[in-house]
Amino acid sequence: MSTDIKKMYERAYVAFKVVEFWPQDKVDEMVAAVGWAWQKEENAMAMAKLAIEESSIGVYEDKVAKIQSKTRGSLWQMRDVKTCGLVRVDKEKGLKIYAKPMGVIANVVPSTNPESTVTALGVNILKTRNAMIVSPHPRTKGSTNLAVEIGRKALIKIGAPVDLMQCLSEPGHANAVELMQLCDFTVATGGAALAKVVHQAGKPSHTVGAGNVVSMVDSTVDLPSAAAKIVKSKIANNSASCSSENAVAVEEDAFNEMVAALQAEGGYLCSTKERERLREYYWPDGKSLNRDVVAKPVKHLAKQAKIEIPEGTRFLMVMGGKPGPEDRFSGEKVSLVLTLWKWTDFSEMIDRIKIMLEFSGLGHSVSIHSNREDRQDELALKLNVGRVNCNMPHAMANSGSWFNGQPCTDSLGGGTWAGNNTSENIIWKHFLNYTWLSVPIPEFIPTDDDIFGDYFKKWGRD
Amino acid sequence: MIRAILFDFTQTLVDSSSGFRLAEKRVKRNLFSYLGLTDWDEFLHKYRQIRSESTSRSIFSRKTIWQEVCWFFCSIGDEIKLKEWEDEYWVTVDHNTRLFSETLTVIMELSKTYKLGIISNTQGRVGELRNHGLDGFKIIEPYFQSVIIAGENSIPAKPKHQPFELCLNQLDIEAHESVYVGDDWKNDICGSMKAGLQPVWLKHHSINRNWPEGEFSGPTITSLDKLLDLALFN
Numbered sequence: 086m087s088t089d090i091k092k093m094y095e096r097a098y099v100a101f102k103v104v105e106f107w108p109q110d111k112v113d114e115m116v117a118a119v120g121w122a123w124q125k126e127e128n129a130m131a132m133a134k135l136a137i138e139e140s141s142i143g144v145y146e147d148k149v150a151k152i153q154s155k156t157r158g159s160l161w162q163m164r165d166v167k168t169c170g171l172v173r174v175d176k177e178k179g180l181k182i183y184a185k186p187m188g189v190i191a192n193v194v195p196s197t198n199p200e201s202t203v204t205a206l207g208v209n210i211l212k213t214r215n216a217m218i219v220s221p222h223p224r225t226k227g228s229t230n231l232a233v234e235i236g237r238k239a240l241i242k243i244g245a246p247v248d249l250m251q252c253l254s255e256p257g258h259a260n261a262v263e264l265m266q267l268c269d270f271t272v273a274t275g276g277a278a279l280a281k282v283v284h285q286a287g288k289p290s291h292t293v294g295a296g297n298v299v300s301m302v303d304s305t306v307d308l309p310s311a312a313a314k315i316v317k318s319k320i321a322n323n324s325a326s327c328s329s330e331n332a333v334a335v336e337e338d339a340f341n342e343m344v345a346a347l348q349a350e351g352g353y354l355c356s357t358k359e360r361e362r363l364r365e366y367y368w369p370d371g372k373s374l375n376r377d378v379v380a381k382p383v384k385h386l387a388k389q390a391k392i393e394i395p396e397g398t399r400f401l402m403v404m405g406g407k408p409g410p411e412d413r414f415s416g417e418k419v420s421l422v423l424t425l426w427k428w429t430d431f432s433e434m435i436d437r438i439k440i441m442l443e444f445s446g447l448g449h450s451v452s453i454h455s456n457r458e459d460r461q462d463e464l465a466l467k468l469n470v471g472r473v474n475c476n477m478p479h480a481m482a483n484s485g486s487w488f489n490g491q492p493c494t495d496s497l498g499g500g501t502w503a504g505n506n507t508s509e510n511i512i513w514k515h516f517l518n519y520t521w522l523s524v525p526i527p528e529f530i531p532t533d534d535d536i537f538g539d540y541f542k543k544w545g546r547d
Numbered sequence: 548m549i550r551a552i553l554f555d556f557t558q559t560l561v562d563s564s565s566g567f568r569l570a571e572k573r574v575k576r577n578l579f580s581y582l583g584l585t586d587w588d589e590f591l592h593k594y595r596q597i598r599s600e601s602t603s604r605s606i607f608s609r610k611t612i613w614q615e616v617c618w619f620f621c622s623i624g625d626e627i628k629l630k631e632w633e634d635e636y637w638v639t640v641d642h643n644t645r646l647f648s649e650t651l652t653v654i655m656e657l658s659k660t661y662k663l664g665i666i667s668n669t670q671g672r673v674g675e676l677r678n679h680g681l682d683g684f685k686i687i688e689p690y691f692q693s694v695i696i697a698g699e700n701s702i703p704a705k706p707k708h709q710p711f712e713l714c715l716n717q718l719d720i721e722a723h724e725s726v727y728v729g730d731d732w733k734n735d736i737c738g739s740m741k742a743g744l745q746p747v748w749l750k751h752h753s754i755n756r757n758w759p760e761g762e763f764s765g766p767t768i769t770s771l772d773k774l775l776d777l778a779l780f781n
Contacts, residue, residue, distance in 0.1 A: 196621060223619045257597075258618035259611060278623035373583025376620060 090260060093218055093251050094267045097189040100246035101216040105186060109169040115245045116160065116212050122239035123204040123232065124156040132200035132235070136228035140196050142380040143322035148200070151322070155205040158485050158493035163513050168213045179526040185518045186214040188269030193261055193283070195274050197325045197380065197419075198495055199225035202274050203232035205495035209513040210272075211249065218268060219252040220261040230254070262286055272511060274496045280504045291511050293496050294503025296327030297417040297446025298479055299438050301453040301464065303431070304339040306476065311454040312346035315423075318478035320351075320399050324421050325380035327497070328483035330452060331417055332405065332424035332441070334434050340427050344402075351399030352423065353383075359392045360403045360414075363422065366390040368413045378420040386421060408440040416445035431460055435467050442468065448499025448508060452479040471500055471508035484510060551720040552657055552774070553693075553711075553744065555729035556667035556681055560650050560771075563680060564754045566643030570636045577632055578613060582620045593619055605704040607671030609633050637672055644680055646687070647751060653771040654690045664693035664714045666727070668704045668734060693717040705731075706738025715744075728774065732759045740765075747774065 104112070122128060126149075133148035167173075173182040190210050194202040203219055210217045221229030233252035240247050253260055265271045265286035272291045273283045280292035302311055319330050335343045344354065355363060366389050367375055378386060383401060387394045392401070400421040406412040414424045428434035438451065450472035453464050465473045474482040477489060485493030492510040500508030507515060534541065557563050575594060584590050594616055601612045610624075610633045617624035657663060670680060681694065688694070695714045698704030702713060715722055722743030729735020730749050739746045745765065750758050752769040766777050 222621070223615075224621075258614045258623075259606070261618070282623055368583075369585060370580060370583065373581070375583055375585050377585050 089255075090253070090263050090267060093253070094189055094264075096248040097216040097218050097251055100248035101186065101188055101214075103246045104214045104216075104249065107169065107214055109167060112169055112212060112214055113164075115240070115243060116163075116208050118243045118245075119211060119236045119239040119250075120156050120160045120204075120208045122235050122242075123207070124153045126153075128235050129153050129200075132228050132232050135231055136199050136225055139225045139227050140199070142197055143325045147322040151198070152201045152204055154486070155201045155484070155493060155495055156208060158487070159205050159208045159512070162485070162493050163209070163212050166212070166513060168513055168517060177526070179524040181522040181524075183520040183522065184213070185520060187289075187516055187518055189216045189218060189267075190516060191220060191261075191264045191268035191271040191273075192217050193220045193265070193271065193273035193275065193279070194222065194229055196222035196225045197327075198274070199229040200232045202495045203229055203236070205493070206272060206274075206511070207232075207236060207250065209494075209511075210516055212513045213516040215270075215516055216246075216249045217251070218264060219250075220264050221252060221256045223256045226252075226254070226256050258282075265290070270516070272496060272515075277504055284504075289506075291496070291498060291507060291515055292503075292505045293327075293511070294448045294499030294505055295417050295446055296329075296331070296449040296497075297441060297444075298328060298330045298449065298483075299332045299334055299426070299441060299451055300330045300479060301334050301431075301434065301438075301451070301455065301460075302339065302343055303336040303455045303457065303460065305456040306454045308339055308343050309346045309349070311476075312343060312350050314454070314476070314478040315452075316347065316350040316352070316399065318480040319423060320421065321478075321480050323380040323382060324400075324419060326480045327417070327419070328450060328480040329419075330423060330479055331446075332415065332426060334426040334428055334438065336431075337427050337429045344425065347402060347423070351397055352402045353387075353392075353394045353398040353400070354402045354404075354425075355392060359390070362392060363390045363401065363403065364413065367418070367420075367422075372413075374413075374416075374418070378418070378422075380419060381421075383421045408437045409444045415441045431463070432467075435464065438468060442470070448501075448503030448505065449497060450474065450479070450483050452477075469500070469502045471498055472510075549661065549724060549726055549745070551662040551664060551715075551718050551725040553664040553666055553714055553725055553727045553739075555727075555731065555735045556665055557644075557670075558730040558751065558754060559728055559735075559749050560654075560665070560687065561644050561646050561680065561684065562751065562753060563640055563644035564756065566640040569643060570639040573639065574609070574613065574632050574636055578616060581624075581628070582617065582622055584620065590620075605698050607669050607698055607704075609636055609671060611671070637670075641680065641683055644683070646684060647753070647771060649770055649772045651687060653774060654687055656775060658690040662693075662718045662720060663691045664695070664718055664725075665691050666695045666697060666705065666710050666714050669696050669698035671698075705734040706741065708738070708742040711739060711742035711744060728771075730754075732761045732763075736761065736763060736765075747777065 129149045129152040133145050137145050168184050172184045219233055230252045233250050236250045237247050270289050271283050273279050274293050276295040283290045283292050402423045403414055405424045405426045408415045450470050451468055452474050454476055461475050472483055482489045485491045492512045494510040494512055496511040498505045498507035498509050554560055579590050597615050598612050610629045613629055614624045693714045695710045697710035703709045725744050727739035727744040728747045728749055736746045736748050748767040
């Protein structure tokens with residue numbers, strides 16, 4: 086076992102023990118100090134700049150905005166939340182519920198969001214009086230380390246234990262596994278394969294799943310407005326987010342107009358031949374996604390696939406073929422290519438999306454642009470996803486924004502559908518244990534009729 | 548007075564260079580394809596960097612190294628596949644490892660006068676495979692009074708001083724009384740020099756590689772039989 090990681094854990098544990106019983110006001114002050122430091126323009130800019138230099142993933146301005154919005158959004162949503170000591174009383178049931186921290190949490194962060202995953206989860210982990218040791222991705226260890234350093238300086242400023250936040254200096258698979266085996270809990274933001282590694286480490290954890298967002302569009306909405314929202318979400322960070330739309334499924338009556346609206350927003354519809362060249366570039370062996378495409382500018386993608394695009398093109402579009410593994414365009418692409426589907430029967434399109442999600446992205450999310458509440462409900466009822474967002478730019482809405490109520494986070498649970506422990510947006514409540522204190526209440530024992538009355542009326546007592 | 552001659556194993560007593568070259572070529576292609584990459588230069592650069600960093604931290608298991616390469620390129624290596632590749636890797640190395648033509652003769656001659664020892668870093672083999680390539684060369688084993696596999700069983704890897712000292716203790720020899728023959732600049736020459744032994748740098752004529760530059764005033768030989776002519780044995 087590496088001495089360094091063990092020592093880091095020991096230091097983190099000592100820091101955790103200092104804050105373990107801190108009162109709410111002291112904890113909130115600490116969270117405000119660190120959150121303020123992270124969202125400061127100069128710090129967000131420094132983190133974003135370094136992340137781009139290291140990874141060539143994403144767009145600088147979008148990254149700055151994301152660091153700030155996720156940090157501020159998380160802080161705003163948790164402002165009145167009690168996470169320390171007695172947090173709930175139910176006099177009728179004679180219950181008092183006490184919130185307790187978990188201990189030292191391993192935060193395994195991806196190369197796509199090496200800074201915002203630290204800040205968004207970091208404020209939640211501190212809010213719950215836990216310590217955090219971050220395991221960066223090797224490609225982006227600089228920006229992740231910078232995020233942690235900024236947080237540590239803020240902790241020092243207000244006299245909080247600095248080792249509440251640490252970061253591995255030599256990241257890698259073996260060190261990440263060792264860290265997870267040592268820590269009391271792990272939160273890991275990555276795909277299904279990472280989730281498997283996390284579970285093998287043998288400690289409780291939260292993991293997330295891959296995305297493969299399909300955005301349903303019908304003729305009840307203003308199509309140019311829907312197109313603008315979809316594109317805003319699609320091109321953010323060059324589609325680095327798992328919440329950016331991978332596909333748009335449009336009602337047939339609205340299809341041509343919607344395609345025109347997407348083209349007006351900078352979409353280039355590939356011909357059949359161009360689609361084939363793109364396919365060969367994206368999946369050179371027919372199966373594995375070419376890592377070179379992830380969150381790269383559209384000019385780069387077009388050049389590599391030998392597609393001539395007009396000036397002003399912001400993303401590429403291809404027609405979908407058969408949903409599922411036979412057509413890789415129906416899966417997650419994490420890049421500026423949007424797959425188009427056409428439907429006449431809403432329920433039938435849901436069935437096709439089910440196939441796509443089974444192939445890639447089960448548990449994540451789906452989007453709909455429709456003014457029909459029955460369709461919004463049908464989508465939410467039938468699809469095994471943690472989130473459905475209606476009439477909004479999906480990437481912004483999915484992980485919480487100023488214009489919707491989804492909890493603000495950088496990590497989205499995909500439920501058991503994705504092999505995760507939660508289907509929720511991961512926030513402060515996912516880093517707590519609870520002690521339930523119970524006192525006697527007047528005894529009440531319900532009769533058979535109290536419990537089974539409705540059943541008896543229908544089926545009798547036999 | 549020299550009383551013992553200690554040796555490295557691979558590329559010193561045996562030639563496994565073509566075996567390693569072939570095995571490395573094969574696994575690099577496998578990894579590159581598995582990871583769905585298209586930039587070979589970037590992959591090769593990173594592969595070499597990770598391999599070098601791993602061995603400098605005494606991580607010799609090929610599977611572990613390849614897992615780190617996968618991790619860098621945002622993939623989790625399939626355990627079964629990596630194990631298959633590792634097994635295949637060592638089979639390739641073993642099938643293409645030979646004693647140098649002069650090894651047995653030289654060892655037999657030297658053993659008449661000197662105590663002999665081997666200090667070799669582990670190759671990171673696991674499981675049912677041979678733990679070290681040395682196991683396949685029983686013919687020379689009787690001539691050595693001490694064999695140290697460093698980098699496992701709590702013995703630090705070369706160039707740390709501990710494996711050299713352990714070997715000397717087993718032979719009941721002082722450092723200045725022994726010569727260390729090896730091919731690797733850092734692990735063998737620098738490591739043995741720092742431990743107080745007298746290094747001899749073997750740059751075998753049959754091995755095609757780029758020898759690193761190093762300021763070394765000691766003897767450099769191009770085959771093992773040149774050892775017999777060295778002045779420091781007289």
